[in-house]
Amino acid sequence: MIMEDIQRDITLKDYTSYKVGGPAEYFFIAKNIEELKRALVWAKDKGLKTTILGGGSNVVISDKGLMGLVIVNKSHDIDIEGNSVRADSGVLLKALVNKVLESGKGGIEFLANIPGTVGGAVAVNAGCYRKFAADFLISATIFHSRASDGNTLKVAEQSGDSFRVEEEWMNGCIEEVGKDSSSVTKWNREEENVKLGGLSIPLHQVTGGQVKSSNKPMFCVEKVKNDFFEFKYRSSKIKRGYEAIVLDATFEINDTDMGESRKFITEDRERRDMKHPTEPSCGSYFKNPSKENIAGELIEKSGIKGYQIGGAQVSEKHANFIINTGEANASDIKNLANYIKKIVKEKTGLELEEEVKYLGEFE
Ligand SMILES: Cc1cc2nc3c(=O)[nH]c(=O)nc-3n(C[C@H](O)[C@H](O)[C@H](O)COP(=O)(O)OP(=O)(O)OC[C@H]3O[C@@H](n4cnc5c(N)ncnc54)[C@H](O)[C@@H]3O)c2cc1C
Incomplete structure (x- = not known):
């Protein structure tokens, strides 16, 4: 339960x-x-x-x-069929790549050392070496609520002055979860509209009345293609605020030279161990403003490597990493990020934008 x-x-x-x-x-x-x-x-x-x-x-x-x-x-199922792999959104990227390699396929090795899940990788369009999750994503199953855009309410049944109202999903809903269509009674054409579960029923469908039973939540499980996410550099529609949960994702894979694939992953691991600090972090903090302007180089050029606020510090090893030296709290990290943005703007004229997502309230 x-x-x-x-x-x-x-x-x-x-x-x-x-x-x-x-x-x-x-x-x-x-x-x-x-x-x-x-x-x-x-x-x-x-x-x-x-x-x-x-x-x-x-x-x-x-x-x-x-x-x-x-x-x-922590959902964890993975299925491989031909040249595609479907994975639950809670699958760790390392586990995904390992399973793909075990099946004799490859192509997504660049994801192996990124310490996140399939759902996170889709939501933020994770990547490295100029390859992105979006380049390999074929489709995904998402879960979204009635608050999502594109849905309309329709009157499903009419009996005397009683109506049953259902929500119509614009895009093919493959499963409806928690569904309970709603009733409107005491219909009265003189009133303007009916509020139902926080939504107004369009005037041409019902022009007035009283909600008899408030409707329960309704969710739609929907299979969407890559273009649904409107991917950008380190961003998707979900990261930009569209409310949906990725349940699973299907990626394209292909035949691979197993030796080369394993070698790539080991070398990538070694490069990361050499370049990345070992203290807690979120990886690269800021996006690169452009191919020519690398965030880490801009921060280093601005002379603030090692700068510290509370327990948060600009890493000495990699300037685009803000590390938790042990006693940092979230405010220290955000305050330091704001300071970095201010100094980089002053020194280089360029704006840095966070790759990381802030969750909850900050001052
Ligand atoms: C040492 C280190 C190295 C890193 N290297 C890289 C790198 O090379 N490339 C790179 O791109 N990133 C890198 N990262 C950042 C991070 O690992 C990736 O962005 C990763 O894809 C985030 O996945 P996650 O599961 O941890 O997401 P979370 O941090 O758990 O979530 C990130 C956002 O996605 C949302 N989200 C998570 N799951 C879902 C879901 N199922 N449905 C809808 N929304 C969801 C969350 O609500 C949140 O808004 C690194 C991080 C560290 C600490």
Whole structure:
């Protein structure tokens, strides 16, 4: 049962690579996709905001914590068929690549040493060596709520002055979760419109009345193609605010030279060990403003390598890493990021933009 496994006031530090962040009001670890879906319905039913975490390797969570339900996604199934691999969104990228290589295929080795999940990689369009998750993503299954755009309400049945209203999904819904169509009674044409579950029923469908039973949450599980995500450099429609959860993703893979693939992964690991600091971080903090303007070089040129605010420091090893020296809190990290942006702007005239996602309230 979902309810019994939902915990209160769990510190989120332990679920992020930065080791910062206050408590989650409600907290749940989803071990598979069914649990993930049930937790989302539970939260919606309670009117709670939901935040999903994969590896927690690209977020800074507020010291005040997060209101609503935080779900840590540990779904883990992987299926390989021909030249494609379908993986649950909670699968770690390393596990995904290993499984693909075990099957004799490859092509997505660049993801192997990125410390996140499939869902996180799609949401933020993770990548390296000029390759991105978006280049290989064929399709994904997403879960989104009625608040999403593109849906209309329709009157499904009419009997006397009673109406049953259903939501019509614009894009093919392959599964409806938590569905309960709503009734409107005491219809009265003189009134302007009916509020139903926070939505107004269009005038041409019902022009007035009273909601008899408030409708339960309704979600749509939908299979979407790559273009749905409107990918950009280190960003997708989801990262930019569209409310949807990635349940699984299917990537293109191909025949590979196994020796070369393994060699690439080992060398990438060695390069990372050499260049990256060992202290907690979220990887590269800022996006490169352009191919010619590399964020780390701009920060270094601005003379602030090693600069520290509280427990957060610009890494001496790699200037685009803000590290947690041990006692940092989320505010230290954000304050240091703001300072870096200010100094780089003053010294180079260029604006830096965060790659990392801030979650929760900051001053
Ligand atoms: C040492 C280090 C090295 C790194 N190197 C790289 C690198 O080379 N390239 C790179 O791109 N990144 C790198 N990163 C950053 C990070 O690992 C990636 O961005 C990764 O893809 C984030 O995945 P995650 O599962 O940890 O996401 P999280 O940090 O858990 O989440 C990131 C965002 O995605 C959302 N999200 C997570 N799962 C889902 C889902 N299923 N559905 C919808 N939204 C979801 C979250 O709500 C959040 O807004 C590095 C990080 C570290 C610490």
